[in-house]
Amino acid sequence: MTANTSMQPTATYDSAFLKACRREPVPHTPVWFMRQAGRSLPEYLKVREGIPMLESCTRPELVTEITLQPVRRHQVDAAIYYSDIVVPLKAIGLGLDIKPGVGPVVDDPIRTRADLARLRDLTPEDVPYVTEAIGLLTKELGATPLIGFAGAPFTLASYLVEGGPSRTFENAKAMMYGDPELWAELLDRLADITAAFLKVQIEAGASAVQLFDSWVGALAPADYRRSVMPASAKVFEAVSGYGVPRIHFGVGSGELLKLMGEAGADVVGVDWRVPLDEAQRRVGPGKALQGNLDPTVLFTDKDTVETKAREVLDAAAGLEGHVFNLGHGVMPNTDPDALTRLVDYVHTATAR
Secondary structure, X not given: OOOOOOOOOHHHHOOHHHHHHOOOOOOOOOEOOOOOOOOOOHHHHHHHOOOOHHHHOOOHHHHHHHHHHHHHHHOXXXXXXXXXXXXXXXXXXXXXXXXXXXXXXXXXOOOOOHHHHHOOOOOHHHOHHHHHHHHHHHHHHOOOOEEEEEEOHHHHHHHHHHOOOOOOOHHHHHHHHHOHHHHHHHHHHHHHHHHHHHHHHHHHOOOEEEEEEOOHHHOOXXXXXXXXXXXXXXXXXXXXXXXXXXXXXXXXXXXXHHHHHXXXXXXXXXXXXXXXXXXXXXXXXXXXXXXXXXXXHHHOOHHHHHHHXXXXXXXXXXXXXXXXXXXXXXXXXXOHHHHHHHHHHHHHXXXX
16 A cells, blocks of 8 residues: 555445545534543453553554444444554654553653654554554444544654653743754654554554644644644645545644644544634634534533533534534543433434
8 A cells, every 4th residue: 555545445435424524415423532442431441451551552452442342332433543642652662651640751851952863763563563453443343434543743742852741841842942943853753753653554444544732732823833833734744645534633722723724634623612613714614623522511411411512513513524522532530321322412413
């Protein structure tokens, strides 16, 4: 498979999810949830018991089982490949781990030009478990699309420079402002690694990909355009020839929505802070939108969940294409039954 080959798997091409991404008429509004394969499911906790996070991402049969769990339980319209945004960084030999209750922690942060030498290219041979797992998944999923994903260069850089999670991003932004050449080189290398990771997933059978820029909301629009957008655009351009929908999502990114669309996404993910009709005005024509129920709504009663979901659907009424999702990931203490009921409600309320 090459980047010039348009991938249109027969089994998934006419799915509601892919039709919505392509801004085509759909039989119902498709639904999937960020972090749907994870800690909200008791069956996930059972199979993950005693297995470190990053190790779980390298076991193809376990990855397959976890990815399938929410599809079986909730009847969502797409599966999201079970992995983590730091998997490609670990695969190229960086010393890092995911510490429970903390998140990704890097042994030796990237702070100097000499440190960049540790960011070698990623090859398919570095992640054979990804190819194997996606092969298993596509056989099991049949007509249900599989979404591949990766962390965006800015979010990966923020972890690498800070050494772990941060609320202020003081070291990363200091590099961005104080040594823009080093910053640009760092993001460019991360763009290459990210693009290679997405290519592996697409070539193995992923029907769409999502680029997560979790921490991009920390940036002003001018800084995003100048210092981050070129790297994200490089990732999207690198996979453009495959013909699969490309989704771009960031948290707290209301002021960046237009720019994130311009970076090359076919679908722009919207968090819960901006109504979808307003998001459409900001993004402009030619893009589908994804979102955007506040994840905390799921802790309320059934009627409230349906009322708030209806508000999202009403705001999406004029969109060219809409994929229903939460405005961020499923929270760990969410009742799985609330998610199942939400999927059923959206499907029923939007049946055409």
